[in-house]
Amino acid sequence: MQVGTVIGNVWATRKEDELTGLKFLFVQPEGPNGSPIDTPLVALDRIGAGVGDRVMVTKGSAARLVIKDKDLPIDAVIIGIIDSIDVERG
Amino acid sequence: MQVGTVIGNVWATRKEDELTGLKFLFVQPEGPNGSPIDTPLVALDRIGAGVGDRVMVTKGSAARLVIKDKDLPIDAVIIGIIDSIDVERG
Amino acid sequence: MQVGTVIGNVWATRKEDELTGLKFLFVQPEGPNGSPIDTPLVALDRIGAGVGDRVMVTKGSAARLVIKDKDLPIDAVIIGIIDSIDVERG
Amino acid sequence: MQVGTVIGNVWATRKEDELTGLKFLFVQPEGPNGSPIDTPLVALDRIGAGVGDRVMVTKGSAARLVIKDKDLPIDAVIIGIIDSIDVERG
């Protein structure tokens, strides 16, 4: 998983049908110390994350598993809002 | 997901059979502010995107899920045409 | 999907059993204007592509879907031979 | 798989339900000689790895296979704690 901070929202009215009603957020991936790494990505949010929250993002086809009964065409999902990171090395 | 702008079309007459009739577009990935990131990729389009549209692209094996009854050998699909992006940070 | 040009062949006699008889080609990924991007990869070819052909390649686990009844351990396949690319921007 | 060293812990109270009780560690990917490569990632740990351990990490959708009866939305898991690496070239 990747750690990152929510930096914004994405709205798309015209989209694949099964995505209606879902919320998509822009996330800036970060290293353990909070420095940005890589480029921002868009992730599905189902747990109520908001701008400024530090989150954990799952990428790839496992992302769709957060909604069991629908095979959604998504490749990134916010799976947790981070309380704290404790890095001893690195 | 990745955000990007449709920059062109790709035509291939000779192809795997199940891909007949599908439309493929070149998409330039972009950051939230519209600056190009990464190299262009080819994505399946089923929602009527055109050159100049800003779109949301799903990559990887989840891409094939936009067509439920066929297991298509595709790894990128346009899932939405973006109305607006609201980025507060980044 | 990625666009690229076939640059060569790969032969491997000793291999996983289910791969016997399959043809593998080296493909140099390219941007829409034909400039090389990224490093060459090896892709399965089932549609008769040859050196010099410009092709469309699917990567990841969706690649194995070109052969429905066998779950092949492959991660890249040529899905089309490109007739033309029309890029208006980029 | 990637080799890396565990450098810390990640805590997230608010998360997707099926992730409750699971342990997530920050891992710094490394080359065979121990030099850091790429940026740190977060991986599920089920085998008792701790900070300083050198581990083997599986990424992508295969990561969820460590827990057979649940389709977890995770994309990285520690699959082994490394005893030794013997590199003759590179």
Added chain:
Amino acid sequence: MQVGTVIGNVWATRKEDELTGLKFLFVQPEGPNGSPIDTPLVALDRIGAGVGDRVMVTKGSAARLVIKDKDLPIDAVIIGIIDSIDVERG
């Protein structure tokens, strides 16, 4: 798939149970002309590859398909030992 040369072995006694008895090798990815590209990765070997062999590696979730009846949490596997590469361009 990626081409690379086997550069070493990885041993891990403490690991996920279903991985017991499997052999893992370090592989340095290479371009068609043998120059190293990217960083080394660890791949499962079932076909008897050894240090110095040039091999073809499948990455991602398709890698687990080499062992049909077990859903292994692996993301890279050696699928062939290369006899020769014939590159005309690139």
